[in-house]
Amino acid sequence: MFSIVILVHLYGCLAMYNRHNCVWMEIIMSNILRTKCVIVGNCTVGKTALSQTFLSDGRQFSKNYNMTFGVDLKVKTLSIPDSNDTVELFIYDSSGQDVHNNCLSKYWHEPNILMAVFDVTSELSLDSVSHWVALVRSTIPQKAASTTPGVLFGNKTDLVDRRVVSPKTGSTMAEKLGLMYFEGSAKENQGIEEPFFLLAHEWHKLYSEKKTAFDLIA
Amino acid sequence: MGEVEELALESRGCVVSYSSSSCGSYDECSKIIDGQRNTYWCTTGLYPQVFILTFPNPVIISSVKIRSYFVRLISLEKSSAESPQRFEYVCETELDVTDHCHQVESLHEAKFIARHLRFTIKSGYDHICAVYRVEVHGVQNKSGGDEIRDDETDIPESVGLVTTPKRQAGRN
Numbered sequence: 001m002f003s004i005v006i007l008v009h010l011y012g013c014l015a016m017y018n019r020h021n022c023v024w025m026e027i028i029m030s031n032i033l034r035t036k037c038v039i040v041g042n043c044t045v046g047k048t049a050l051s052q053t054f055l056s057d058g059r060q061f062s063k064n065y066n067m068t069f070g071v072d073l074k075v076k077t078l079s080i081p082d083s084n085d086t087v088e089l090f091i092y093d094s095s096g097q098d099v100h101n102n103c104l105s106k107y108w109h110e111p112n113i114l115m116a117v118f119d120v121t122s123e124l125s126l127d128s129v130s131h132w133v134a135l136v137r138s139t140i141p142q143k144a145a146s147t148t149p150g151v152l153f154g155n156k157t158d159l160v161d162r163r164v165v166s167p168k169t170g171s172t173m174a175e176k177l178g179l180m181y182f183e184g185s186a187k188e189n190q191g192i193e194e195p196f197f198l199l200a201h202e203w204h205k206l207y208s209e210k211k212t213a214f215d216l217i218a
Numbered sequence: 219m220g221e222v223e224e225l226a227l228e229s230r231g232c233v234v235s236y237s238s239s240s241c242g243s244y245d246e247c248s249k250i251i252d253g254q255r256n257t258y259w260c261t262t263g264l265y266p267q268v269f270i271l272t273f274p275n276p277v278i279i280s281s282v283k284i285r286s287y288f289v290r291l292i293s294l295e296k297s298s299a300e301s302p303q304r305f306e307y308v309c310e311t312e313l314d315v316t317d318h319c320h321q322v323e324s325l326h327e328a329k330f331i332a333r334h335l336r337f338t339i340k341s342g343y344d345h346i347c348a349v350y351r352v353e354v355h356g357v358q359n360k361s362g363g364d365e366i367r368d369d370e371t372d373i374p375e376s377v378g379l380v381t382t383p384k385r386q387a388g389r390n
Contacts, residue, residue: 207262
């Protein structure tokens with residue numbers, strides 16, 4: 001039977017005494033980095049489906065269309081390999097309806113990372129990505145805007161027959177906007193985690209860089 | 219009445235009783251009051267961010283200064299209750315952006331009595347920001363302690379932010 005009896009603050013870290021084994025155990029605490037990730041794109045490209053599949057690890061995919069009003073906020077924690085850090089992603093799944101355009105930036109003021117989504121079966125949704133990215137970037141403070149990591153995601157790749165946007169067109173657009181290109185299918189749970197992991201990783205990297213900058217001017 | 223001196227120092231019994239984020243060790247935030255200008259506490263993303271300084275006794279504060287980087291809008295609140303609660307607004311300042319050097323700014327210059335000071339960083343010029351030092355000048359309020367304690371009776375529990383750093387650590 002485990003009986004952990006004492007919890008003390010020892011040499012700047014938490015230590016725990018395990019009476020059963022008569023040993024002191026150090027509790028390693030992870031740093032939690034928090035980041036605001038906004039998902040934007042035209043309506044019905046699958047932004048909500050994408051975030052839902054990611055959040056439920058592919059267990060949940062809604063077959064019906066549920067229009068998002070304003071913004072939905074979801075949180076998922078990812079741990080960064082080879083480090084003591086975890087990244088808490090605050091996912092702001094925004095509505096793609098034009099009527100909400102004016103108030104969207106109020107909901108996700110100053111995001112840290114962005115994900116633009118388009119539908120590979122609709123050229124129009126790819127064309128409006130640049131407008132969405134500009135909208136997000138306009139709310140980020142000047143100093144941070146150039147370093148904001150972003151991803152362009154082509155959704156619905158399971159619809160092979162109806163596909164009109166080639167991966168090449170997608171990645172050209174991503175390059176033009178300074179984003180990284182990914183594609184996959186929320187329905188089939190293909191390629192969903194990669195862009196989020198990449199963004200969490202980029203945020204972790206960015207954080208370390210900023211911290212070095214703080215050290216330098218100390 | 220004693221001389222005006224620097225109060226926000228660990229060696230004077232001041233503690234950071236709450237901070238909304240910490241990176242590295244969990245008492246990272248004490249670097250704000252370690253008396254050195256080259257150590258810092260930095261936020262871990264998102265705004266607002268909060269930290270509370272608690273003095274061992276109520277003190278008469280005459281000025282509050284901050285040394286930071288990339289902080290934009292910061293507000294200061296005071297409380298003279300036993301525990302950090304029932305905060306009252308003192309001031310709100312928008313700091314200027316600096317490039318490769320610290321922001322050194324005076325937040326407040328008038329006299330007031332407080333036991334706790336709550337700093338809320340409402341926005342920043344970058345994704346994260348850092349606080350290197352907070353300087354609180356004032357006198358230890360030895361005689362005036364009683365009159366302040368008078369209005370301390372019947373403080374309702376669970377008012378305001380009373381989370382301790384330990385509780386935050388428990389999440390992990």
